[in-house]
Amino acid sequence: MTTVRITGLGKRYAATTALDDLSLEIGTGVTGLLGPNGAGKSTLLRCLATALAPDTGRIEAFGLDPAVAIQRTELRRRLGYLPQNPGLYPNFTAAALLDYVAVLKEIVDGPQRRAEVRRVLEEVGLTDRAKTRVRKLSGGMRQRLGLAQALLGDPSLLILDEPTVGLDPEQRMGFRALISRLGETRTVLLSTHQTEDVGALCERVVVMRRGSAIFDGTPRALSGLAQGQVWLSTEPPPAHQMYWRTSDGDYRTLGPQPPQAEAAKPSLEDGYLMLLGPEVAAAAR
Numbered sequence: 224m225t226t227v228r229i230t231g232l233g234k235r236y237a238a239t240t241a242l243d244d245l246s247l248e249i250g251t252g253v254t255g256l257l258g259p260n261g262a263g264k265s266t267l268l269r270c271l272a273t274a275l276a277p278d279t280g281r282i283e284a285f286g287l288d289p290a291v292a293i294q295r296t297e298l299r300r301r302l303g304y305l306p307q308n309p310g311l312y313p314n315f316t317a318a319a320l321l322d323y324v325a326v327l328k329e330i331v332d333g334p335q336r337r338a339e340v341r342r343v344l345e346e347v348g349l350t351d352r353a354k355t356r357v358r359k360l361s362g363g364m365r366q367r368l369g370l371a372q373a374l375l376g377d378p379s380l381l382i383l384d385e386p387t388v389g390l391d392p393e394q395r396m397g398f399r400a401l402i403s404r405l406g407e408t409r410t411v412l413l414s415t416h417q418t419e420d421v422g423a424l425c426e427r428v429v430v431m432r433r434g435s436a437i438f439d440g441t442p443r444a445l446s447g448l449a450q451g452q453v454w455l456s457t458e459p460p461p462a463h464q465m466y467w468r469t470s471d472g473d474y475r476t477l478g479p480q481p482p483q484a485e486a487a488k489p490s491l492e493d494g495y496l497m498l499l500g501p502e503v504a505a506a507a508r
């Protein structure tokens with residue numbers, strides 16, 4: 224079911240076009256945003272979180288238009304946002320910070336607020352750090368606290384800007400399980416640079432480049448873009464080809480078949496790199 228409709232969204236910062244006539248419909252479940260640095264992912268998430276007003280175009284979420292003040296307030300009640308740099312007050316304890324945000328989220332009843340703070344701490348596995356000051360938490364713990372504040376009030380729309388950044392592999396697994404579960408009944412839009420996150424988490428992936436969506440489909444369809452174009456060999460391919468060394472010491476090549484190379488099953492990363500090929504190759508030079 225479509226819950227968010229974005230139509231012709233545009234945003235410029237001086238001479239930079241961050242969003243270029245972007246249209247997108249998002250529904251219940253987890254949708255992943257992939258794209259190179261500067262593609263406009265954070266700008267899109269900020270606009271959706273009502274933290275930034277677009278220059279042109281329209282957003283409609285749960286039938287609410289954030290350009291209209293009263294509807295914007297109602298939408299804010301229904302969304303949780305994890306920004307790229309959440310700026311958590313360093314001298315607050317984890318629990319005090321969540322209590323503070325819970326007040327801002329209009330959870331005014333004391334016992335209800337304390338129960339909600341306990342619930343979100345539990346969700347992100349930080350119960351034993353409730354009394355630790357933010358400045359003493361590790362980067363991964365701060366990231367989990369950032370997610371916890373987004374979960375306060377059980378929002379229907381979760382907007383998560385690079386939620387798995389700074390997490391170790393075990394925490395990443397835990398986060399993926401939590402986000403997948405949240406996506407069963409909510410609309411979750413997240414940005415990431417990790418193609419594995421998208422494969423593990425998202426029913427749908429949107430690839431952005433220079434403010435536009437250049438791919439919109441399932442993770443399987445994104446992998447499929449590299450079908451018949453992925454090769455493994457023990458010897459390096461010709462230098463002009465796009466290739467890299469794998470952890471097994473083999474060479475993985477994208478594009479035409481190099482000499483003595485065998486066909487390999489495409490991964491999501493292969494599909495993504497095929498899509499962005501010329502740009503990635505140019506950046507590597």
Ligand SMILES: Nc1ncnc2c1ncn2[C@@H]1O[C@H](COP(=O)(O)OP(=O)(O)OP(=O)(O)O)[C@@H](O)[C@H]1O
Nearest residue numbers: 236239240241258259260261262263264265266267
């Ligand atoms: N506050 C700002 N002032 C000026 N330019 C900005 C500002 N925020 C973003 N930009 C520019 O807008 C473009 C899109 O940036 P944005 O942060 O949305 O991209 P992104 O896809 O999230 O990138 P990343 O993956 O590096 O986080 C970039 O060229 C960026 O330099």
